[in-house]
Amino acid sequence: MDKITLDKYQKKVIKNRSKNLLVVAGAGSGKTLTIIYKIKSLINKGISPEEILCVTFTKAAAQSLQIKLKKEDIYLNVKTFHSLGYQIIKTTHYKTIVKENILDDIIMNHLNKYSNLNYLINAPFLEFGHGNSKLIKNCILKNTSYIKYFKDTIKTFINLFKSNNYTLDSFKTFFKINNETNYIIKQKRHNAFLKLVRQIYINYEDYLNRTNQIDFHDMINKATNIINREGIYPYKYIIIDEYQDTSLNKCLLIKAIQNKTNASLIAVGDDWQSIYRFTGSNLEIFTNFKDYFPKAKILKLKNTYRNSQELINLTHKFIMKNPYQINKKISSNKSVKTPIHIYYYKKSIKEVWNQISNNLKEETFILGRNNKDKQIIPSMSKNMRFMTAHKSKGLEAENVVIINLENLVTSFPSKIEDSEYLNYVIPKEDDYPYAEERRLFYVALTRTKSTVTLLVNKNNPSIFVTELIKDSKQYIKIINE
Numbered sequence: 001m002d003k004i005t006l007d008k009y010q011k012k013v014i015k016n017r018s019k020n021l022l023v024v025a026g027a028g029s030g031k032t033l034t035i036i037y038k039i040k041s042l043i044n045k046g047i048s049p050e051e052i053l054c055v056t057f058t059k060a061a062a063q064s065l066q067i068k069l070k071k072e073d074i075y076l077n078v079k080t081f082h083s084l085g086y087q088i089i090k091t092t093h094y095k096t097i098v099k100e101n102i103l104d105d106i107i108m109n110h111l112n113k114y115s116n117l118n119y120l121i122n123a124p125f126l127e128f129g130h131g132n133s134k135l136i137k138n139c140i141l142k143n144t145s146y147i148k149y150f151k152d153t154i155k156t157f158i159n160l161f162k163s164n165n166y167t168l169d170s171f172k173t174f175f176k177i178n179n180e181t182n183y184i185i186k187q188k189r190h191n192a193f194l195k196l197v198r199q200i201y202i203n204y205e206d207y208l209n210r211t212n213q214i215d216f217h218d219m220i221n222k223a224t225n226i227i228n229r230e231g232i233y234p235y236k237y238i239i240i241d242e243y244q245d246t247s248l249n250k251c252l253l254i255k256a257i258q259n260k261t262n263a264s265l266i267a268v269g270d271d272w273q274s275i276y277r278f279t280g281s282n283l284e285i286f287t288n289f290k291d292y293f294p295k296a297k298i299l300k301l302k303n304t305y306r307n308s309q310e311l312i313n314l315t316h317k318f319i320m321k322n323p324y325q326i327n328k329k330i331s332s333n334k335s336v337k338t339p340i341h342i343y344y345y346k347k348s349i350k351e352v353w354n355q356i357s358n359n360l361k362e363e364t365f366i367l368g369r370n371n372k373d374k375q376i377i378p379s380m381s382k383n384m385r386f387m388t389a390h391k392s393k394g395l396e397a398e399n400v401v402i403i404n405l406e407n408l409v410t411s412f413p414s415k416i417e418d419s420e421y422l423n424y425v426i427p428k429e430d431d432y433p434y435a436e437e438r439r440l441f442y443v444a445l446t447r448t449k450s451t452v453t454l455l456v457n458k459n460n461p462s463i464f465v466t467e468l469i470k471d472s473k474q475y476i477k478i479i480n481e
Contacts, residue, residue: 009301010034013266014041018297022243022289023268026330027446028306028396031268035241036068038266039076047236049076053257055084056241061394065241081250085219088226098213106204107154110196111147124192125150125421153419154197156278158204160425162217163247163280168205171198174424193421220249227256235263242394243269247280248427251292258293265293271326272319275390275440278418282427287326300328306396306449308336314472318464319442324430338477339451340468344458349403352480353378356453360384362398367444369412373404389444400448403455405462412444412462413437438464 006014013023013034025031039052054076056062062078069076079087089095114123161170171194178190208214214222238254240246258265267289274283290296304312309332319325343352357379366377366386374386385397389412402412409415413434418426429435441464445452456465469476 004033006030006033006037007301007303009299009303010037013299013301014038016297016299017264018295019264020289020293020296021264021266022286022293022296022298023266023301024298024326024328025268025270025301026304026328027270027273027443028304029301029330030303030305031241031270031301032065032068034301035065035239035268036072036074039069039074039239040072042237043074049074051234051236052076052239053084053235053237053263054078054239054241055081055254057081057245059083061241081253082216082219085223085253088223088232089214089219092230093222093226095212095214095218097219098208098211098215102207103155103158103204103215104151106207107151107200110200110203111151114147114150125189125196153421154200156419157197157422157425158201159217160280160422161201162215162221163249164282164425164427165221165249165252166425168198168202177424190421194424197421217249220253224249224253224256227253227260231260232257233261235261238263238265240265240267241269243267244271244274244283244286245269245276245281246285248282248285249280251282251285255292272439273393273443275393275436275443277427277429277436280427283430284427287324302328302330304330304332307332307446308334308339308450310336310475311339311445311448311452314340314468314475315442315445317471318445318468319438321467322430322432322435322438324432324435336450338475339448340445340472340476341451341453342465342469342476342478343453343455344478344480345455346458349376349455350378352455355479356401356455357381357384360399360401360453362450364399364401365392365395365397365447366401366403367392367447368402369404369414369440370410376403389440392447393443396447396449398448398450399453400444400451401453401455402444405454405465406457407460407462412441412464 010030010033013021014037023031023034025034039054042052043049054065056065056078057080059080062080062083066076066078069078174194175191178187178194182190208218235257238257240254254265257263269286271283271286274281274286277283285292289298307315312330312332316330320327343356345351360383362383364384366380366384367389368374368386369389371388373388377386380386404411414437454465456462
């Protein structure tokens, strides 16, 4: 790594001494390299590794960064938010981690009676439409896994509730919002749901307290409370990777650490790659960084070392259709005249698969919208690897193939709507159609170092593919129109 030449934007980040710094880093812009050299620079100036708190979001990302630092003879323990929180709690308030199925069991104890179809038909919380006859409801419920869906909705509600640092008193606000904004029938339905989920939440918290256990959200929330009361190790620098994935409770944890230590903060991320709203990620924390950390400096990494300039031009136009994204001009020295290749099929990707797999001999990601998309792949050679677009984030391959590009509910973009009940706790979505799905498709497109192959149903193409052809046809090669 010593032979690597940093570009002027990376050097600017390394030299910057702002108390609060947000680094907006596009896909393939060398943000990990920048973080490593920032840490290296701090250590060369006399800061010890123990005085640098480096945090990222997944265990795999933390281990990867730690290995890269070790190659530079930097022995720094990179933490995830949860490992950091658990370390703080264990110091003086040791608790064990609850098994994930406990919340499922507590929810199902409340829903067991609704396994009887007669009870379920009359359940006050059913979401699908006022005015449906019992015959229609009976038909819908017999042919769907509604109880599983409803259980998952409650579980997601409680997880989002805790990731946004709500408390039991917050239900009073939810009831008030419901009564002030919804019409009578909807009010009754929402009141029934809120009463049910409130009781489940109480029972779940009682279980955790009785058994002296915590869940992953408690690792963050309780650690924040401990820091506010008792302080923390006197860090001088806090460095956060993938900051666009921050939830409110993680932001509050960082603010608590900074308030107690007066540490400088360096947050690195890309709003264009914020794809975890369903887990509590709040993009507004990133885009309004200065509201959370006053007098902050914002710097951008403007070069990419992965994608061609042509792909950058296409993806920039695509992602910036959403006016709420931060505009950034990204440049590349690489050139691929037509980085997007489209293969049309009529019924199945089997019609074109052999032609594609014969042409792609180097490392290739096959990206789907959902895990089950793997089932439609006829075969994979050794150089191919399937994963969802979500799982591909942070990774790269020579070539990328994207499947499930039909205009269907579970394709790109997914048209599955969140339960209306989650609006009380889920971070507000950008007021732009398919905002997060657009960011997810951007992530999929930008994993490549060379070309992206799109397998498209000729008779029912994804609206994202139709848009790309309309706006950026000069960068697209249609193989079999």
